[in-house]
Amino acid sequence: MSNNRDDFRKSTIDTLARRAAFICSNPECRSLTIAPSPQDEDKYIYTGIAAHITAASEGGPRYNLDLTTEERKSIKNGVFLCNNCAEMIDKNNGIDFPASKLEKWKSEHEVWVHENLNKRIDVEGEQNQIFYVSSSQQKGGITAGIVNIGPKPRSLSSTMRSQLLEFLTDKSEVVTITCVMGDSESFSFASEIKEYLAKSGYKINGVNQAIFSKPIKGQEFNPDTLTIRIGSRQ
Ligand SMILES: [Zn+2]
Numbered sequence: 442m443s444n445n446r447d448d449f450r451k452s453t454i455d456t457l458a459r460r461a462a463f464i465c466s467n468p469e470c471r472s473l474t475i476a477p478s479p480q481d482e483d484k485y486i487y488t489g490i491a492a493h494i495t496a497a498s499e500g501g502p503r504y505n506l507d508l509t510t511e512e513r514k515s516i517k518n519g520v521f522l523c524n525n526c527a528e529m530i531d532k533n534n535g536i537d538f539p540a541s542k543l544e545k546w547k548s549e550h551e552v553w554v555h556e557n558l559n560k561r562i563d564v565e566g567e568q569n570q571i572f573y574v575s576s577s578q579q580k581g582g583i584t585a586g587i588v589n590i591g592p593k594p595r596s597l598s599s600t601m602r603s604q605l606l607e608f609l610t611d612k613s614e615v616v617t618i619t620c621v622m623g624d625s626e627s628f629s630f631a632s633e634i635k636e637y638l639a640k641s642g643y644k645i646n647g648v649n650q651a652i653f654s655k656p657i658k659g660q661e662f663n664p665d666t667l668t669i670r671i672g673s674r675q
Pocket residue numbers: 465466467470471472522523524525526527
């Protein structure tokens with residue numbers, strides 16, 4: 442192995458992985474990266490990567506000349522990802538994933554993991570905690586095509602809050618919130634969103650109640666019209 446890479450120490454990698462709960466720090470991914478081997482009870486399958494926020498060697502993605510070798514090797518310069526996301530962030534030498542974005546992923550992920558310490562993992566609830574982006578011109582790197590269905594009443598999660606702040610960059614524009622007419626769960630969820638955005642200094646039109654021409658499930662955001670539509674829960 443070449444010596445001009447400032448690779449992480451084993452202890453740094455282990456700590457980074459544990460701090461992330463072995464879950465990918467990309468908020469749109471959050472894949473579990475560790476599982477038992479079904480064939481050998483002494484083994485496990487591990488797909489996690491301690492990725493460099495700024496590259497370990499010159500010319501690599503996001504390389505920062507100003508860092509010392511120790512800084513480059515330090516846990517501060519690492520973000521825990523699944524193997525897919527680790528590969529994705531380095532495509533085209535990292536142009537689509539600046540260091541600031543990865544640092545944001547890391548800090549928000551660590552907050553999320555901490556909030557969930559000793560709590561039950563609720564996969565259905567999690568799916569329910571993302572806005573679907575309805576425009577073809579997506580903002581904020583949100584993956585389209587997720588249908589958000591959950592058995593429990595929805596509430597505004599920290600993921601959704603950060604999605605909203607990422608979507609809505611201009612507080613002078615009016616955000617329209619619409620929910621399904623006659624659906625009390627949809628209305629109360631829409632009202633919670635309205636209250637949060639109003640507190641955060643946004644101008645809101647709504648909550649409007651409407652009968653959608655095409656029924657929608659889950660919640661969606663249209664960046665072209667700045668409209669949040671709260672469909673039915675299931
Ligand atoms: Zn991932």
